[in-house]
Amino acid sequence: MQMSEKLQHSKPNGMTDAEWAARLELAAAYRVFHFLGWTELIFNHITLRVPGPERHYLINPFGLNYEEVTASNLVKVALDGQIIGDSRWGINRAGFVIHSAIHAHRDDAHCVMHTHTTSGIAVACKRDGLRGDNFYSAIVVNDLAYHDFEGITVHEDEQPRLVASLGSHHAMILRNHGLLSLGASVATAFRRLWQMQRACDVQVLSDSMAGESIVLTPEIQQASGRATMSVGPATGMEQMIFDSILRRAGIALDDLV
Ligand SMILES: [Zn+2]
Known part of the structure; x- marks a missing residue:
């Protein structure tokens, strides 16, 4: 990430460039979700691993709206939810339980995103979940897990079942609850969640209309999944997508310190 002079100067003493860059990128992601x-x-949370050998993660300060999150007020925590260093803010430890399970289990899960959007929960309430019969869901169903609802508070004893449900997938519908995506970067996790969200939006609307939906064959769904590699991490397109939505939302990193 290109850092302006202002961003370099506003970096707290003793913090690595890598952590400061991660904080800025995560703060930007919270602003995008608000947008x-x-x-x-x-x-809800978006969590991001701090680069380095320690398994430390950044999470939103509990009590703030997403548009109030900044690089500086993000809270650094260990996998058990203990706050690392000084923080004026606490965290929602119960909410972190889902994220910490996935961060601990999956080395590729540098970023985990979880939402309670209306259409996401609506699809999560349906026994058949997300059908692969629209442009976005045809992509998503190739790499989608489900986890059964065990109650609104996820306790630590649910973590092994949660990661078993996830397996090697990169997106998961928490039944009756919401959507979750992960990725090696913010941009990758965002691209996956965007596709899931669009898939759910379209399914909710198409199910409200008269007439039958057109079924897509597994072959077409698989081809759709392969085609999405054209926007995958190797292409740089996910970062282009993320950067473009920052511009559209008028989010400048200089304003997020
Ligand atoms: Zn939730």
Whole structure:
């Protein structure tokens, strides 16, 4: 990431460039979610691993709206939810349980995103979940897991079942609950969640219309999944997508310190 002079100067003493860059990128992601309306009061999380050998993660300060999150007020935590260093803010430890399970289990899960959007929960409430019969769901169903609902508070004893449900997938519908994506970067996790969200939006609307939906064959779904590699991490297109939505939302990193 190109860092302006202002961003370099505003970096707290003793913090690595890599952590500061991660904080800025994660703060930007929270602002994007706010822009898209993917927020639920002060709840839900986007978490990002701090580069380095320690398994430390950044999470939103509990009590703030997403548009109030900055690089500086993000809270650094260990996998058990203990806060690392000083923080004026606490975290929602119960909410972190889902994220910490996935961060601990999957080395490729540098970023984990979870939402409670209306259409996401609506599809999550349906026994058949997401059908692969629209442009986006045909992509998503190739790499989608499901986890059964065990109650609104996820306790640590649910973590092994959660990661078993996830397996090697990169997206998961938490039944009756919401959507989750992961990726090696913010941009990758965002691209996956965008596709899931669009898939759910379209399914909710098409199911409300008269007439039958057209079924897509497994072959077409698989071809759709392969085709999405054209926007995958190797192409740089995910970062282009993420950067473009920052511009559209008017989010400048200089304003996020
Ligand atoms: Zn949730």
